[in-house]
Amino acid sequence: MVALTAWDLETVYGRVVLEEWESKESVEGEARNALADAVREALGDDARVEQRTVRGHPAQVVAEATERAQLVVVGSRGRGGFASLMLGSVSQHVVTHAACPVVVMPHEDPPSA
Secondary structure, three states, X not given: OEXXXXXXXXXXXXXXXXXXXXXXXXXXXXXXXXXXXXXHHHHOOOOOOEEEEEEOOHHHHHHHHHHHOOOEEEEOXXXXXXXXXXXXXXXXXXXXXXXXXXXXXXXXXXXXX
């Protein structure tokens, strides 16, 4: 089993944002940490999962990974600004370009207080 996350620096991020990242942890390091946290939260501390962090556009990276996979699982929505959409841009791209079956997991809204 492989857990995959992709990261990239969009051109809209300016020098100020890059300097902020450089003064903390690298963007890749942040992506690696987020992936490790997600795997731990979903599968527990003892999960035996290969974790890969790849630079590139997430939709393209995951779609390309389907060429070597038997099954791909993606979330229905990501971090984009269109939370009301039923299917996010990455999951929609993966579903339409995958070389293997794709399972789209629905987004769980946090419980309301």
